[in-house]
Amino acid sequence: MSANSRLTIAAHALAWIGLYQRQGHEVATSEQIASSANTNPVVIRRLLGELRAAGLVESRRGVGAGWTLTRELGSITLLDVYDAVESGPLFAMHRGTPDQGCVVGHGIQPAMQGIYGGIEEKLRAELARVTMEDVLRDVLAVSR
Amino acid sequence: MSANSRLTIAAHALAWIGLYQRQGHEVATSEQIASSANTNPVVIRRLLGELRAAGLVESRRGVGAGWTLTRELGSITLLDVYDAVESGPLFAMHRGTPDQGCVVGHGIQPAMQGIYGGIEEKLRAELARVTMEDVLRDVLAVSR
DNA sequence: GGTAGTCGTAACGCTAATTGTTACGACAGA
DNA sequence: TCTGTCGTAACAATTAGCGTTACGACTACC
Numbered sequence: 001m002s003a004n005s006r007l008t009i010a011a012h013a014l015a016w017i018g019l020y021q022r023q024g025h026e027v028a029t030s031e032q033i034a035s036s037a038n039t040n041p042v043v044i045r046r047l048l049g050e051l052r053a054a055g056l057v058e059s060r061r062g063v064g065a066g067w068t069l070t071r072e073l074g075s076i077t078l079l080d081v082y083d084a085v086e087s088g089p090l091f092a093m094h095r096g097t098p099d100q101g102c103v104v105g106h107g108i109q110p111a112m113q114g115i116y117g118g119i120e121e122k123l124r125a126e127l128a129r130v131t132m133e134d135v136l137r138d139v140l141a142v143s144r
Numbered sequence: 145m146s147a148n149s150r151l152t153i154a155a156h157a158l159a160w161i162g163l164y165q166r167q168g169h170e171v172a173t174s175e176q177i178a179s180s181a182n183t184n185p186v187v188i189r190r191l192l193g194e195l196r197a198a199g200l201v202e203s204r205r206g207v208g209a210g211w212t213l214t215r216e217l218g219s220i221t222l223l224d225v226y227d228a229v230e231s232g233p234l235f236a237m238h239r240g241t242p243d244q245g246c247v248v249g250h251g252i253q254p255a256m257q258g259i260y261g262g263i264e265e266k267l268r269a270e271l272a273r274v275t276m277e278d279v280l281r282d283v284l285a286v287s288r
Numbered sequence: 289g290g291t292a293g294t295c296g297t298a299a300c301g302c303t304a305a306t307t308g309t310t311a312c313g314a315c316a317g318a
Numbered sequence: 319t320c321t322g323t324c325g326t327a328a329c330a331a332t333t334a335g336c337g338t339t340a341c342g343a344c345t346a347c348c
Binding site (some may be wrong): 001003004005007008009011012015016019035036037038039045049061075078086087089090091092093094095096097098099101102104105106107108110111112114115118119124126127130134135138139140141143 | 147151154155156159179180181226236246249251254256259263266274278279284
């Protein structure tokens with residue numbers, strides 16, 4: 001499906017900021033998060049920018065700048081993160097318009113859109129069941 | 145997510161073949177299906193080739209060649225089609241290995257893989273609830 | 289045996305999305 | 319004023335999907 005890592009990296013960043021703040025620090029920098037996620041700080045800033053647009057984090061500029069959570073990890077769900085960094089449907093329709101003179105060509109798009117819509121709702125419900133608190137708990141539980 | 149249309153086109157092809165056979169025809173050609181789906185016959189042959197590998201359709205060569213279903217539409221689910229034409233996980237992990245010296249970097253991949261695994265199972269269960277018979281019914285019900 | 293129609297598949301180009309990278313201005317605390 | 323960080327533009331590299339052309343393989347029919 002040509003899956004991407006946007007949701008994974010965004011969750012990584014949120015978990016990192018959340019843990020860092022629990023350790024008493026004020027702000028986390030994109031540099032620190034990028035180092036943990038083994039990627040480039042700009043990639044982190046871009047993703048966190050989308051999370052900020054969704055109201056999940058805030059950023060400060062200037063010296064001592066960085067990122068802070070605006071909510072508790074327990075009140076942020078994977079669905080919140082998904083909506084912030086992903087867009088568009090899970091399954092795409094035809095590139096070109098199907099033959100409207102054909103019975104199947106005429107009915108296939110409304111039919112599939114209805115089916116896909118229901119399936120995506122279930123996916124969203126599952127994403128909404130997992131909070132970033134759950135994620136951090138699972139992270140800390142690894143190889144203990 | 146950069147969604148693709150493979151599942152949609154594969155379902156279109158199966159519905160088309162199924163309806164065509166119900167109208168008394170023996171085999172359907174990639175040319176006919178491509179015309180209905182407004183794409184290239186090679187695209188259809190490639191997708192149907194994957195469905196054949198999964199045992200959902202058969203092909204005949206030579207004059208009067210074409211494609212036939214090997215099962216009733218009612219016994220083919222969207223999950224069968226999905227498994228035949230899609231591969232890999234819905235959500236990707238990091239490109240590079242996260243910092244194993246960092247608590248989050250160390251635990252994030254196992255944690256997310258567990259969470260993603262559960263979510264994908266739910267998605268698969270939903271796909272398994274829809275048969276190609278359901279799809280064809282919905283297709284024929286459009287704008288009646 | 290030849291002909292014609294269709295599949296099977298390789299090869300290539302185009303488009304779009306993702307990711308990484310460099311660069312530099314904007315901003316704010318010291 | 320200086321310094322560290324964000325904000326963002328710009329570009330390259332990589333990858334997947336899709337469309338297209340081409341041609342060999344196969345088989346029903348004459």
